[in-house]
Amino acid sequence: MALPDWFVGSSEEADFLRLILDHVSDCLVAVDTSGTIVLINEPYCRLLGGEAEEFLGRHITDVVGQQTRLHLVARGIGTHVGYPLEVRGHKLVTKQVPVQRDGITIGAVGLALFSDFDALKKTYSRISKAELAIPQSNKLWQSKFSLDDILGQGEQMDAYRGALQSVAEYELPVLICGETGSGKELAAHAIHALSDRSRGPFVWVNCASIPSELVEAELFGYEGGAFTGARNRGKPGKFELAAGGALFLDEIGDMPLSLQGSLLRVLQANEIVRVGGTTPVSVSARVICATNRPLANMVKAGRFREDLYHRLNVLPIIVPALRERDDVGFLAEQLLSRITDRLGKPAPALAAKDRQLLLRHSWPGNVRELENVLTRLVITGKLSASFPEFPLEPTYAGSNPPLKHRIQAQTGAEIRAALKQAQGNKRRAADLLGISRAHLYRLLKAHSAQGPVKGEMSPMQPSSQRKNTSFGAGG
Numbered sequence: 219m220a221l222p223d224w225f226v227g228s229s230e231e232a233d234f235l236r237l238i239l240d241h242v243s244d245c246l247v248a249v250d251t252s253g254t255i256v257l258i259n260e261p262y263c264r265l266l267g268g269e270a271e272e273f274l275g276r277h278i279t280d281v282v283g284q285q286t287r288l289h290l291v292a293r294g295i296g297t298h299v300g301y302p303l304e305v306r307g308h309k310l311v312t313k314q315v316p317v318q319r320d321g322i323t324i325g326a327v328g329l330a331l332f333s334d335f336d337a338l339k340k341t342y343s344r345i346s347k348a349e350l351a352i353p354q355s356n357k358l359w360q361s362k363f364s365l366d367d368i369l370g371q372g373e374q375m376d377a378y379r380g381a382l383q384s385v386a387e388y389e390l391p392v393l394i395c396g397e398t399g400s401g402k403e404l405a406a407h408a409i410h411a412l413s414d415r416s417r418g419p420f421v422w423v424n425c426a427s428i429p430s431e432l433v434e435a436e437l438f439g440y441e442g443g444a445f446t447g448a449r450n451r452g453k454p455g456k457f458e459l460a461a462g463g464a465l466f467l468d469e470i471g472d473m474p475l476s477l478q479g480s481l482l483r484v485l486q487a488n489e490i491v492r493v494g495g496t497t498p499v500s501v502s503a504r505v506i507c508a509t510n511r512p513l514a515n516m517v518k519a520g521r522f523r524e525d526l527y528h529r530l531n532v533l534p535i536i537v538p539a540l541r542e543r544d545d546v547g548f549l550a551e552q553l554l555s556r557i558t559d560r561l562g563k564p565a566p567a568l569a570a571k572d573r574q575l576l577l578r579h580s581w582p583g584n585v586r587e588l589e590n591v592l593t594r595l596v597i598t599g600k601l602s603a604s605f606p607e608f609p610l611e612p613t614y615a616g617s618n619p620p621l622k623h624r625i626q627a628q629t630g631a632e633i634r635a636a637l638k639q640a641q642g643n644k645r646r647a648a649d650l651l652g653i654s655r656a657h658l659y660r661l662l663k664a665h666s667a668q669g670p671v672k673g674e675m676s677p678m679q680p681s682s683q684r685k686n687t688s689f690g691a692g693g
């Protein structure tokens with residue numbers, strides 16, 4: 219493709235420019251002020267069915283027909299955007315712009331924005347669907363943590379962070395496994411933040427905390443009037459909210475078996491149908507899952523679908539447990555300074571014996587437990603005195619009732635006290651207890667199954683039944 223006389227660059231620059239113009243996906247032609255073609259790229263030649271030499275030097279109207287206005291644009295009649303043309307049976311949507319040097323028009327460039335109407339229709343429909351699928355509230359669904367929030371040092375943590383970076387590059391499902399409190403949620407946020415989808419939403423669902431009868435509506439959404447209590451206008455599910463971004467399914471091991479089949483179907487078909495709906499909606503969310511359960515064993519025991527397991531376990535990430543990490547001292551220092559910043563308190567120095575305690579402890583609650591221990595240290599100024607009591611275990615007083623009942627009663631009392639202190643906020647209560655939210659939900663569920671104590675309130679429950687739950691804010 220020859221470049222016009224306008225071009226004043228070196229021959230390397232000319233080659234490079236030629237290459238670019240031939241590789242732009244659509245047709246491009248340039249004329250001088252007389253309307254003579256001075257440049258034409260390969261895609262346009264292909265569309266016209268000839269070689270560049272056949273078109274260069276000819277008037278634009280001879281080559282593409284009388285309806286073009288490019289020669290007029292080159293004489294200064296202004297710019298045309300979205301100008302429709304039919305060239306040799308092909309319908310084009312073009313943009314025709316004058317080329318100016320030092321304020322003087324020296325020619326014009328015609329660029330086909332679309333030379334394929336079917337592609338245009340498809341693109342338009344994708345754009346409008348994407349707009350519908352990302353409601354404004356999606357601004358709320360964003361990843362809150364990045365790789366920089368993952369504290370740790372040494373080879374092990376470098377390798378771990380490297381693994382997060384490499385899985386982030388792909389559009390494939392990620393399965394994050396690790397003990398409670400080890401940082402799985404943090405990893406999921408960081409993967410999304412590192413990915414090409416980072417500007418899209420990051421929507422999370424805790425599969426353990428949604429009542430099983432609501433999981434389907436929560437994930438797939440529902441149409442108005444789909445069931446008693448459903449909103450009139452229906453509601454998009456988390457898959458729809460996560461369009462163009464990532465859906466984080468936390469505690470996937472706790473997803474009821476019945477729902478695992480529906481999830482598998484969605485992942486296979488890449489589309490969902492809202493509860494009570496009939497129209498499929500295409501799914502464009504990347505799925506990131508996390509679990510602290512031994513999923514492979516659950517598959518063997520028939521408690522987790524094998525086909526779903528393989529669908530999800532494409533890019534596995536194992537989060538190291540704190541007791542397996544060799545940087546506990548470093549992590550403690552870093553967390554301590556974060557905590558003191560947050561609380562506006564001076565940082566207490568870690569005595570040698572405190573460090574020994576930190577290294578000896580087995581950390582069943584992992585980094586969350588360490589954070590809690592350090593928070594108490596900042597507040598009370600003592601680590602060694604209170605530390606041996608961790609992890610938070612009830613002290614079993616009295617010997618009359620059987621031990622099992624005493625443990626239940628004691629756990630119940632601890633949970634009630636924490637909920638009271640947290641004014642019913644379960645996330646804060648879980649933090650106070652040094653356990654994960656999911657663990658708290660499981661305890662609440664177990665206690666509600668045992669009788670007098672009711673735990674989780676279903677949002678669909680009539681308000682009259684929501685009162686007098688023993689774990690309510692009032693205790």
Ligand SMILES: Nc1ncnc2c1ncn2[C@@H]1O[C@H](COP(=O)(O)OP(=O)(O)OP(=O)(O)O)[C@@H](O)[C@H]1O
Pocket residue numbers: 367368369370396397398399400401402403404405508509510585586589653654655656
């Ligand atoms: N490497 C880390 N650096 C800094 N903070 C961390 C790290 N790992 C975990 N945390 C902190 O520990 C707490 C628990 O982390 P997170 O919620 O990600 O754990 P989890 O494995 O998802 O827990 P669960 O299974 O109980 O839901 C959070 O406050 C998190 O910020």
